Amino acid sequence: MALEKEIECPRCEETHPFYRTAATTLHLGEKSKWRCPECSYGYIEINGISTLEA
Numbered sequence: 281m282a283l284e285k286e287i288e289c290p291r292c293e294e295t296h297p298f299y300r301t302a303a304t305t306l307h308l309g310e311k312s313k314w315r316c317p318e319c320s321y322g323y324i325e326i327n328g329i330s331t332l333e334a
């Protein structure tokens with residue numbers, strides 16, 4: 281799994297190479313946290329599905 285990926289940041293309203301800050305394996309699958317390098321906006325992804333947080 282990549283440590284960086286291009287994400288459109290809802291706070292910056294631009295695409296940035298978000299970096300992965302943590303990854304946990306759950307019985308549901310893999311949970312990972314991603315963070316914007318510009319504004320520190322973060323969100324959680326489970327099994328590749330984004331659960332965007334404000």
Ligand SMILES: [Zn+2]
Nearest residue numbers: 289292316319
């Ligand atoms: Zn941002």
